[in-house]
Amino acid sequence: MIRSSDTSRHCLKVLEGMRRSTAFAEPVSFHTVMARQGTGSKGEREVEIQFTNMQLIGTGSFGAVYKAVLRENDEPIAIKKVKVDDRFKSRELTIMHEMDHPNIIRLLYYYTMQQENCLNFVMEFMPKDLAYVHRQFAHNDKQMPASAIKLYMFQLLRGIGFLHLHNIVHRDIKPKNLLVDEANGILKICDFGSAKRLSKNEPNITYICSRYYRAPELIFGSKDYDTSIDTWSVGTVVGELLHNCPIFLADSAIDILALQIKAFGTPSKEDMTKWNYEFVHIPYDTITGVGIQKFIGRKLSLSTLELLNSLLKMDPKLRIKPYHALTLPYFDDLRDPHYKLPSGAPAPLLFDWLEKEYIANHEIIKDIFPRSEEGDKVECL
Ligand SMILES: Nc1ncnc2c1ncn2[C@@H]1O[C@H](COP(=O)(O)OP(=O)(O)OP(=O)(O)O)[C@@H](O)[C@H]1O
Numbered sequence: 617m618i619r620s621s622d623t624s625r626h627c628l629k630v631l632e633g634m635r636r637s638t639a640f641a642e643p644v645s646f647h648t649v650m651a652r653q654g655t656g657s658k659g660e661r662e663v664e665i666q667f668t669n670m671q672l673i674g675t676g677s678f679g680a681v682y683k684a685v686l687r688e689n690d691e692p693i694a695i696k697k698v699k700v701d702d703r704f705k706s707r708e709l710t711i712m713h714e715m716d717h718p719n720i721i722r723l724l725y726y727y728t729m730q731q732e733n734c735l736n737f738v739m740e741f742m743p744k745d746l747a748y749v750h751r752q753f754a755h756n757d758k759q760m761p762a763s764a765i766k767l768y769m770f771q772l773l774r775g776i777g778f779l780h781l782h783n784i785v786h787r788d789i790k791p792k793n794l795l796v797d798e799a800n801g802i803l804k805i806c807d808f809g810s811a812k813r814l815s816k817n818e819p820n821i822t823y824i825c826s827r828y829y830r831a832p833e834l835i836f837g838s839k840d841y842d843t844s845i846d847t848w849s850v851g852t853v854v855g856e857l858l859h860n861c862p863i864f865l866a867d868s869a870i871d872i873l874a875l876q877i878k879a880f881g882t883p884s885k886e887d888m889t890k891w892n893y894e895f896v897h898i899p900y901d902t903i904t905g906v907g908i909q910k911f912i913g914r915k916l917s918l919s920t921l922e923l924l925n926s927l928l929k930m931d932p933k934l935r936i937k938p939y940h941a942l943t944l945p946y947f948d949d950l951r952d953p954h955y956k957l958p959s960g961a962p963a964p965l966l967f968d969w970l971e972k973e974y975i976a977n978h979e980i981i982k983d984i985f986p987r988s989e990e991g992d993k994v995e996c997l
Contacts, residue, residue, distance in 0.1 A: 644668055646687055651738065654723030656716045665725055665738070667693060678809045679734070683741060686724075692741035693724060697734045698809070706735055708808045711784055718968060719775030721795060721806040742795035742804055746853075749798060750791055754860045763949070763958055765857045768796060769923075770947055770966060771803040772850060774973075777938035779811070780843040781976050786811045787824045789849035791856065801957050802964045814842065827872065828852060828862035832883075832930055833891065835873045844932040847941075851927030858920070859912050880930050881905035891931050919946040939976070943983035951986040 646666040653661060666687035674681040679698040686693045700706060712723040725738040746768065753760045772794060779786055786793075787810040795804045810824055819839040825831070831848035833841050855863035864875045877883075882902040883891070908924050909916050916924070923946040926936035936944075949955060955963050967985055974981060 647684075649727045649729065649736075651725035651727035651736075654725050654738070655713060657713075663725070665727075667695075667738075670695070676807070676809075686738075694739045694741045696737040696739065697732075698737070699733060700728070700735045702733075707812060709735065709737070711808045711811050711813070712737065715779065715782070715784070715808075717775060717778045717970065718965065719771045719804055720778065721804045739806070740804075742802075742806075743797055743799075744795070745792050745806075746794040746796055746803070746857075747791035749796055750857060750860075759860065760857050761958065764798075764801070765854070766947065766949060767801050767957075767963070768794070768803045768857075769850070769854055770942060770950055771964070772805065772853070773938040773941050774966075775803075775805045776846050776850060777942070778970075778973065779805075780846070780938060781972060782813065783815075783843070784811055784813050785841075785843045786846050786849075788826060788829075789846050789853065790826045790829045791853060794853070799959075800961065800964055825849065827869070828856075828864050830869070830872065831932065832873065832876050833932055835869045835876075836888065842932060844935040847927055847935040847938060848929075848932075850938070850941075851924055851935075854920075854924060854927065855908070855912060858916070859914060863912060875911075876930070877903065877905070879905050879908055879911040880928070883930055887931070891933070919944065919948075922946065939973075939984070940980060943980050947984075951984075953986045953988075955986075 646668050647670065648664060648666045650662045651665045653663065667684040668687065670682050670684040672680060673683045673694070679696055682695045682697070684693050684695055685691070698706070698708065709723075709726060712721075716722075721742065722740045723737055724740060727736050727738070728734065729736070750760055772789075776786065776789070786805065786808070788807060789805075793805065793807040795806050796802065812820065814820070820841060822834055822837050822839055825834055825845065829849040829852045831841070831845040834845060852863055863879075864872045866872045866875055881904045884902075905911075908928060909921055923941065923944055926941060926944065929935045950963070950966055957963055969981075977984070
């Protein structure tokens with residue numbers, strides 16, 4: 617039986633608790649801005665958004681990145697502030713707006729504020745970047761698990777493949793621009809600050825892409841390169857994850873070229889003309905490459921070697937196309953219908969393909985997708 621004195625004592629306790637929690641709670645202050653909607657929308661409508669807990673998480677050459685929490689759903693977000701020149705439309709914005717894909721970071725909103733000459737990209741938040749995750753393994757003299765490399769590289773190639781379907785070249789693929797959620801095994805490409813939609817007869821700048829990840833034709837000064845410069849960069853990222861440091865590690869472009877030549881051999885003058893390299897005199901003797909396995913100095917499985925050799929071709933025209941790379945035996949484990957993350961958690965959605973991806977790849981899709989138990993039908997997930 618509850619007596620009235622018990623009830624009033626209990627009420628007093630609850631009231632006291634409430635008084636204390638209000639007295640000690642930090643006042644929450646929200647930033648309120650008018651923003652336009654991001655990826656997948658036309659961005660024509662302005663909406664009010666509110667966020668709180670803004671903390672600086674990174675600075676890059678083009679701006680600063682903050683983490684915050686969006687009031688509407690309590691979800692974490694990343695806000696990248698980039699200085700803008702009002703005379704030009706931001707390519708980064710146009711591309712992020714258009715590219716609606718599971719392996720490309722999603723732009724939720726964007727806004728500018730009168731008092732600061734900045735464009736603010738409000739994006740979905742990802743816990744880490746691949747450079748950080750990889751550094752953690754390397755610092756402890758450990759190797760990133762082969763299964764994690766495989767899972768991330770599948771998603772990287774799929775995201776790059778989607779950009780290339782739209783004739784967009786990222787031009788800065790490197791571990792720092794690959795965001796990951798380790799618990800769920802998800803990878804998304806970020807930083808479209810150097811990205812561009814290629815158009816015929818329009819020259820492209822050569823001094824682009826971070827040093828260790830630059831394709832040889834960029835070092836040779838080509839202005840007429842194509843999307844395959846990203847494919848080379850993907851090859852250098854795979855190599856770095858396997859080798860625990862950048863594979864073409866040197867301080868200058870010419871020394872990086874020397875390493876590429878050591879691995880793959882000196883291109884002849886005829887090759888350079890055919891491959892669209894700007895011809896420069898190479899200040900080295902003509903040599904035959906040692907091959908990527910010997911160059912890295914690590915025994916690689918045949919399927920890993922095949923992947924690396926298909927991505928890292930000196931001739932840009934011979935580099936494998938990203939979606940084709942997904943058909944290679946290296947990725948077979950991921951096609952097992954029972955595939956799970958090592959933690960036992962379900963694998964991320966790797967085969968939730970968009971109509972545009974299906975249509976563009978209908979001839980190879982059966983080699984990318986898991987086979988059904990009967991072994992003859994493609995299992996569309
Ligand atoms: N959506 C996001 N979620 C979480 N972290 C992010 C997000 N976007 C960017 N970052 C972090 O901020 C860093 C810098 O972002 P970004 O590369 O877009 O800026 P940047 O100014 O172009 O940098 P840089 O000059 O180094 O290329 C990333 O490497 C990543 O660590």
